[in-house]
């Protein structure tokens with residue numbers, strides 16, 4: 001276990017998931033700090049996790065690693081407040097969708113390393129997909145430290161920063177697409193006359209079984225789907241309807257829209273308000 005201290009700057013939904021994961025993995029509470037905007041949120045986190053919730057400037061001064069977890073739209077104001085006062089020995093890790101490492105480097109003193117990270121909400125059950133990219137001044141040592149923070153929360157991968165908007169569209173937002181599919185399939189069970197609880201249990205277990213099989217078999221999804229699809233059987237009747245309704249095309253368009261939105265956020269945030 002590292003002896004580094006970590007501050008989550010803007011501990012909302014995602015920041016809390018990261019904090020709780022670090023505590024589960026044995027990260028000492030006295031090496032964790034959090035900041036929030038609202039005092040009632042600070043009190044809630046301090047009580048729930050026994051960590052120090054402090055002012056941004058205190059966190060920036062005291063912690064070694066600063067995890068920036070505010071909404072992208074709040075990041076410029078946050079950095080206006082303390083960016084230029086970040087001491088030189090800190091590592092800044094951005095969890096913000098869309099924002100580039102350049103956005104942060106422009107608002108920090110020269111030489112501060114910046115790493116861009118996209119993780120996702122299955123961090124809550126230590127099954128996150130966390131993807132890292134080095135930004136200005138980030139060395140192998142900084143990437144390794146970032147991995148040390150996120151590895152206990154699930155899987156980690158490194159990609160060039162140019163791929164991060166696509167990563168955001170796939171794995172960052174990805175849990176939402178699966179939940180939508182599950183929700184729709186449970187509704188279909190209701191349509192077919194099953195009690196809601198039964199439909200829920202069938203679909204959740206089918207989702208878990210399919211996901212574990214995809215991961216553990218290493219097989220291509222086409223092969224796994226073909227094994228379910230009997231000639232003139234039930235599955236192909238359903239698949240014909242999915243294709244007729246453009247589900248595949250809808251997914252391609254949806255993920256492209258998510259990627260484009262990430263890029264647009266960065267452009268909007270980089271442009272100072274007139």
Ligand SMILES: NC(=O)C1=CN([C@@H]2O[C@H](COP(=O)(O)OP(=O)(O)OC[C@H]3O[C@@H](n4cnc5c(N)ncnc54)[C@H](OP(=O)(O)O)[C@@H]3O)[C@@H](O)[C@H]2O)C=CC1
Pocket residue numbers: 009010011012013014015035036037038039041056069070071072074077078095096097098118119120121172173
């Ligand atoms: N939710 C998700 O699934 C994922 C989110 N992300 C990224 O994570 C980031 C956070 O998202 P999410 O957790 O959903 O959003 P939330 O709104 O839940 O969290 C943001 C937090 O930032 C706090 N905050 C805002 N301004 C300040 C400030 N000046 N000082 C201190 N704290 C501040 C807010 O405090 P308060 O509550 O007191 O107002 C809030 O708790 C975003 O950039 C998002 O793109 C990335 C991957 C997945």
Ligand SMILES: O=C(O)[C@@H]1CCC=N1
Pocket residue numbers: 097168172173
């Ligand atoms: O919807 C969003 O913008 C954030 C980023 C990825 C997941 N949630």
